[in-house]
Amino acid sequence: MSMVLVVSEIRNGELKKINHEVYTAARQLADQLNLSVATVLLGTNLESFTDVPSRFGVETLYLVEDPKLEKYSPDAYAAGIAEVIQQTSPAVVLMGASATGKDLMPRVAQKVGATLAQDVIQFRVENGDVLFTRPMFAGKVWADVKLTSRPQMATIRPKAIRPEEKPVEASVEKLSVSIPDPLAVVEEISTSGGGKLDVTEADIIVAGGRGMKGPENWHLIEELADVLGAAIGASRAVVDAGWRPHGEQVGQTGKTVSPTLYIACGISGAIQHLAGMLSSKYIVAINKDPDAPIFKVADYGIVGDVFEVLPRLTEEIKKLKSE
Amino acid sequence: MNVAVCMKQTPDTEAQIKISDDGTSIVQEGIKWIINPYDEFAIEEGLRLTEKHGGEVTLISLGPPSIEKTIREGLAMGAHKAIRIDAPAVPDDPMVTAKALAEVLKEESYDVILFGKQAIDDDHTQMASIVASILNLPAVTVVVELSIENGKGTAVREIEGGHEKVSFNLPVIISAQRGLNEPRYRSLKGIMAAKKKPIEVKSIALDEAQLVIETFSYPPPKKPGRIVGEGPDAVPELVKLLREEAKVI
Numbered sequence: 001m002s003m004v005l006v007v008s009e010i011r012n013g014e015l016k017k018i019n020h021e022v023y024t025a026a027r028q029l030a031d032q033l034n035l036s037v038a039t040v041l042l043g044t045n046l047e048s049f050t051d052v053p054s055r056f057g058v059e060t061l062y063l064v065e066d067p068k069l070e071k072y073s074p075d076a077y078a079a080g081i082a083e084v085i086q087q088t089s090p091a092v093v094l095m096g097a098s099a100t101g102k103d104l105m106p107r108v109a110q111k112v113g114a115t116l117a118q119d120v121i122q123f124r125v126e127n128g129d130v131l132f133t134r135p136m137f138a139g140k141v142w143a144d145v146k147l148t149s150r151p152q153m154a155t156i157r158p159k160a161i162r163p164e165e166k167p168v169e170a171s172v173e174k175l176s177v178s179i180p181d182p183l184a185v186v187e188e189i190s191t192s193g194g195g196k197l198d199v200t201e202a203d204i205i206v207a208g209g210r211g212m213k214g215p216e217n218w219h220l221i222e223e224l225a226d227v228l229g230a231a232i233g234a235s236r237a238v239v240d241a242g243w244r245p246h247g248e249q250v251g252q253t254g255k256t257v258s259p260t261l262y263i264a265c266g267i268s269g270a271i272q273h274l275a276g277m278l279s280s281k282y283i284v285a286i287n288k289d290p291d292a293p294i295f296k297v298a299d300y301g302i303v304g305d306v307f308e309v310l311p312r313l314t315e316e317i318k319k320l321k322s323e
Numbered sequence: 324m325n326v327a328v329c330m331k332q333t334p335d336t337e338a339q340i341k342i343s344d345d346g347t348s349i350v351q352e353g354i355k356w357i358i359n360p361y362d363e364f365a366i367e368e369g370l371r372l373t374e375k376h377g378g379e380v381t382l383i384s385l386g387p388p389s390i391e392k393t394i395r396e397g398l399a400m401g402a403h404k405a406i407r408i409d410a411p412a413v414p415d416d417p418m419v420t421a422k423a424l425a426e427v428l429k430e431e432s433y434d435v436i437l438f439g440k441q442a443i444d445d446d447h448t449q450m451a452s453i454v455a456s457i458l459n460l461p462a463v464t465v466v467v468e469l470s471i472e473n474g475k476g477t478a479v480r481e482i483e484g485g486h487e488k489v490s491f492n493l494p495v496i497i498s499a500q501r502g503l504n505e506p507r508y509r510s511l512k513g514i515m516a517a518k519k520k521p522i523e524v525k526s527i528a529l530d531e532a533q534l535v536i537e538t539f540s541y542p543p544p545k546k547p548g549r550i551v552g553e554g555p556d557a558v559p560e561l562v563k564l565l566r567e568e569a570k571v572i
Contacts, residue, residue, distance in 0.1 A: 011482075072487070074452065074462060099482040103464045106417070106449035110456040115418045115533040118447050131537065136445050140340040141349070141539050145415075149533035184461035184491040187477070191485040198484035204571070228572065239501075246467075246502040247481060252336045252443055253360050253501060261571045272336040278545060282569045284561065285548070295548045299569065300561055304554040312555040316562045317572060 003060070004030045005090035005151075006039040007081055007108075008053065009100050011072065012189055015041075015049045018096035018201075020163035023056035025123070025156050026094050027166055030057075032125045035091055038062060040084050040175075042077055044070045054170035056163065061172045062088065066179045073182030074103050082111035083177045090151050092130060097155035098200075105155050114149035121160040121258075121279070130154075138252035138275035158200050159258040197231040199250060204261045207233030207250055207277075211266020211287060211306055215243035220310040221265060227317050233257065233277075235267050251276035266306045269294030286310065324378035324471075326369040327433040328402065329424055329454070330362040331384060331413065332393035333444040342539040349539065358396055361439025363506040364499035368469060369437050370401045371504065376471075378434075379403040383427055385410050385420055391522055398517035399509040405522045416532035417445070421453035423527040428458065433494060440465045440498040451498035461491035464498040471495075 004026040009016045019039075026037045038060035039053045046063045053061055064080050085093060085108070093108070095101040097119040109116035117132040121142075124131050131144050132154050147153070199205050206225040208218060218232075225232050234244040236251050250257055252272040262280035267273060269285070269292055277283070278297060285298035286309045295301045302309055334340065334354045341350040358366070369380040382397045382405040384390055394405045408423050428436060441448035448464075455462030467486070468479035475492045481500050509517075551561045565572045 074464075075455070075459075078456065099465060099480070102448050103452060103480075106452035107456040107462075109449075110418065110421070110453045115416050116449060117534060118417075118449055134446075135542070136539075137334070137340045137349075138443060138446065139542060141342060142542055143539050144537045146535045146537055147533060148535060183459075184463055184489050184495070186487045187490050188488045189482070189485060190488070196484060201483050246500075249501070261565070261569070270337070271339070278542065282565070282571055283545075284565070290550070295550065297545045298548045299546075300564055301548055301550045302552060302554070302557045302561060303550060304557065308555045309558060312558040313561070316558050320562060320566065320572065 002091045003036040003038045004092040007095040008039045008041045010043050015052055018098050018158050021161040022094050022096045022156050023058050024163045025161045027057035042069050042080055050172050055165050055167050057166035057168050059168055059170055063174045064177050068179045072186045076179050076182035078107035080177050080179050081108045085112050093151045093153045095155050097157045101155045109153050114153050117145050117154040119157050120154045121157050140275050199231045199233045199255050199257050202231030202259050204228045204230035205233045205259045206230045206263045208265045209235035209267030210237045224314045235273050264294050268292045324372055324376035324434045326372055326380045326435045328365045328369045328437045329383045331359045331442045332356050332390045333359040333442050346538045359439050359442045364503045365437035365439050366397050366400050367504045367506040386413055395517045398520045399513040407522055407524050409524050409526050414532055415536050416534040417447040417449040419530045419532055421450055425454050425457040426527050436496045438498040440500045451496050455496040460496050462496035463489045465500045466497050467500050467502040
């Protein structure tokens with residue numbers, strides 16, 4: 001039986017959580033296509049990761065161990081994955097659309113003569129083919145795309161699929177794959193801002209805009225983010241003004257996010273910002289201008305001064321959490 | 324140092340994107356066209372590299388004659404010359420475009436090939452990686468810091484909640500992220516000079532697309548916004564709704 005193959009992401013010795021979402025997506029597709037689910041793990045000392053994928057319905061684990069894979073290199077990893085695809089002939093290949101997935105999978109697709117659908121948010125099966133839905137123009141429109149090349153390859157946007165456990169018995173197989181000498185090598189990984197959560201990975205985001213008046217007022221955003229365990233986001237205006245680092249920017253020239261809760265503080269809601277956060281499940285807006293476009297998309301809006309509303313909100317949530 | 328920058332014309336970020344009545348294309352009328360914003364960082368980085376190390380920046384773009392207006396804007400920033408790969412439209416399949424770009428890139432020996440990290444229209448985020456794979460070159464994508472000396476370099480790329488520092492030898496492919504630099508304004512002198520700079524037109528046979536867009540749709544509409552109240556006194560009601568209705572805190 002052919003299969004859906006997931007490329008698992010391991011970074012800094014950690015099997016990333018996004019894999020749970022991709023295993024779940026693979027399981028859903030495999031059930032519709034009557035296929036099995038397999039995953040490939042690349043790196044060194046992989047034995048410690050083998051119990052996780054089977055919790056999400058992955059039946060076969062392929063391990064590719066090589067000292068050349070100790071550090072991430074897009075070219076060396078792509079060559080290894082392409083060879084695994086040639087050895088195992090999957091019908092569908094998926095990976096998370098993380099920084100690594102988006103960097104790596106176009107190379108893999110090129111090596112196996114396929115085209116990749118990048119950053120997919122949903123999928124369905126039609127006449128035995130997979131139709132992948134991917135946002136374009138930062139989510140202003142969605143496109144349903146069909147891939148005529150094989151295997152059908154896609155990366156799945158973080159937070160698009162809710163992980164579901166489905167424990168199965170899994171077999172583990174070591175594959176012998178020749179890895180070329182890497183051309184570009186990751187020498188070191190640093191976390192920014194004390195290892196704070198990234199907006200693309202967060203369940204809750206507290207974002208600030210020009211209405212915050214200046215970087216010195218960001219402690220109000222940080223305090224709310226702290227009590228909620230949220231990541232911090234920013235509008236383009238405040239990034240352009242140098243108040244916040246560009247890594248926090250949400251919008252068409254920043255990051256596209258889909259958290260459960262997005263709290264927009266002093267953000268008017270320019271179209272290019274809305275494009276990046278409209279797929280949030282719940283949107284809260286705090287803005288003193290009742291005509292701000294952000295209120296048109298906010299599930300819950302408070303018209304008011306962020307400098308009065310934010311401290312109160314932090315305090316109320318703190319109270320709630322201590323109950 | 325010989326630098327190539329692959330660039331694309333895209334709609335302005337403020338553009339409303341409309342789908343054609345049959346659902347299979349995007350309405351082009353009324354759109355204001357710009358250089359893809361990430362490509363501006365790539366062009367700027369190319370200019371800085373040649374200002375430091377000497378050499379020329381060549382812009383490469385694929386599309387119909389109408390994109391030459393946007394190519395000239397890149398030339399107005401200071402790029403030395405340009406190549407337009409003639410095509411009636413940019414293919415939906417990024418692999419097709421990447422192969423055509425690789426064909427043209429192969430004809431010269433470039434030390435550094437720059438891209439924007441993604442085009443803000445189709446958002447594929449693939450071009451730099453595919454071209455690197457075809458040409459068997461090292462690539463670093465989503466780069467916010469680049470330093471090149473004596474035939475090798477390091478680049479810092481953005482990842483979730485942090486950065487990776489990557490080392491490589493030239494030639495290299497780099498995709499630019501916001502933060503890499505601050506693109507310069509086009510001066511009047513630059514705009515005048517750009518009118519005389521050469522845009523060479525090349526014909527490349529394009530492959531058949533393997534990624535086919537079946538239909539476009541608008542994302543499901545958000546339900547109309549709702550104002551909970553005014554000022555800090557509305558906070559308890561908001562918290563109650565988040566807790567009991569949305570169940571998110």
